Amino acid sequence: MAQRFATPLVLVAVMVVVWFAADSNFILRVASLVFIYGLAAIGLNILVGDAGQVSLGHAGFLGIGAYAVAIGPTTLGLHPLLSMLAGVVIAGLIALVVGRPVLRLKGHALAVATLGLGILISMVITNEAWLTGGPDGMPVPRLTLFGERIRGADNWFWITGAVLVIGALIASSIKASPTGRALRAVHDSEVAAMVSGVDVAKYKNIAFVISAIYAAVAGGLLALFDGFVTPDVAGFLTSVELITMVVLGGMGSVLGAVAGAGILTALPQVLTAFNEYEHMVLGLIMMVVMIGLRAGIVPSLIALVSGRRRAKAR
Amino acid sequence: MTSLAAQDLGIDFGGVRAVDSVTFEAPEAGVTAIIGPNGAGKTTLFNMLSGVYTPGHGRVFLYGEDVTGEVPYKLAARGLSRTFQNLQIFFQMTARENVMVGGHLSEHHNVLRHLLPLPSLFGEERRAREAAAGHLDHVDLADVADRPASSLPYGALKRLEIARALAAEPKVLLLDEPAAGCNATETEALAALIRRLADEGLSIILVEHDMAMVMSLSDRVIVLDQGRMIADGKPEDVRNDPAVRAAYLGTDA
DSSP: OHHHHHHHHHHHHHHHHHHHHOOSHHHHHHHHHHHHHHHHHHHHHIIIIISOOOOSOTHHHHHHHHHHHHHIIIIIOOOHHHHHHHHHHHHHHHHHHHHHHHTTSOHHHHHHHHHHHHHHHHHHHHHOHHHHOGGGOEEOOOOEETTEEOOSHHHHHHHHHHHHHHHHHHHHHHHTSHHHHHHHHHHHOHHHHHHTTOOHHHHHHHHHHHHHHHHHHHHHHHHHHHSEEOGGGGSHHHHHHHHHHHHHHOTTOHHHHHHHHHHHHHHHHHGGGGGGGHHHHHHHHHHHHHHHOTTOHHHHHHHHHHHHHHHHHO | OEEEEEEEEEEEETTEEEEEEEEEEEESSEEEEEEOSTTSSHHHHHHHHTTSSOOSEEEEEETTEEOTTOOHHHHHHTTEEEOOSSOOOOTTSBHHHHHHHHTGGGSOOOHHHHTSOOHHHHHHHHHHHHHHHHHHHHTTOGGGTTSBGGGSOHHHHHHHHHHHHHHTOOSEEEEESTTTTOOHHHHHHHHHHHHHHHHTTOEEEEEOSOHHHHHHHOSEEEEEETTEEEEEEOHHHHHTOHHHHHHHHOOOO
């Protein structure tokens, strides 16, 4: 039971600390971005860290969620939340249909196929300018809840924070359930999972759909938060960033995904002091972290701490 | 009654006939051993029987029903379970979790229920953990239940595979060289376990190189050589079969 609630509670604690420590709206806005990308990374981690399948096109689903809340209200007159739901359903259905044939592939072939899916979605968004505004993007109408327009960094901090905590709770619950076990079994040995009665193809597809839904929700939040969307949200670079968050933070760790999102989102803001060397320093930090903490930040630190404790007990 | 049966079963790999026209019937309870020199096609035969390979020709029957080409997870649901010669352990899990995956078929599969921390799940999970402990106890691994599988020695992992297979509550159990890498004491305990399971009504099909174990344990021995069946009978008959001696010793019969 504890493993289901530990991570969400840690996240709430961190949020409260950040809330009181933050001395500017800028910090709250960066934190909101961390929460949004953290949500997408938690979802992707279910596919990559738990089920052991790679997706290099996951920003495509982020894009679907983002453009749903842009197009829904402006073109169809839908409420932003209803638009977001539509985006989630569309992303989930695409993942369901595409997942079956694509997830039969393994290793490099799977990487390239998912890369193709991401490029396909981002090309559609870029080219269908009549609907999406093309390369220039389009404005996103403000979110209204209970007749109030949602604005202000503090409101967004708690909205995105709440969704992140719910996302972490769901991911932690999956992990501790028979479904989570089946996914990890598929990761470790497909043939052993199969003869144990696990429908491997079905479980890979479940992980793909769940991760697509997380990405679509995150995309919707991102667009509402920014008030504007461009095709970059669905682009290859965003997909790479999402994968990097998962690997850097720690494969299979819910908290790790958020930590990875934190580093990739917040660190560039901190590193602006380095001016044009900003990206070089960021790249260097990523390399050093991966070399030093091979399992990713959170799992490596947990292993380090529990190892120390065991050594002390001896 | 027959549990698992093969009829004219065979497969080619790149023009080489790995298994050629194997026909046998395994009884509902008891130990059927498949022996033969290295490369005789024993593991290939196992892979066809358990659905890992689709047979090139011939048929597989499980309790009289044609299950040729059926996928492994569906065969598992029909009561067929197996272990692997080269370990197929879930190394990122504890021993207990490995066995809990073995119990996958008896768990609830409504993914939507698994998205939330429902109290009803906690009870199910506790029962699954207890059931896994029982299976681990069967193979003397109860005291390492919560250790990571990656930290266990080879002999323990072989037994862990058996515990995982038993967790699926099979009617037919295929064991691929369970004694490989085990010391004499471990092998003896393993033989006793296999005999007990067979006496309890399990149909066990065993691929094994340990001849002493095969001869003392089996109700029936099938001998493969270069993909063909060259003998099928009681252990004492097979032992004295000239064709079998030739295959093992390399002399002309």
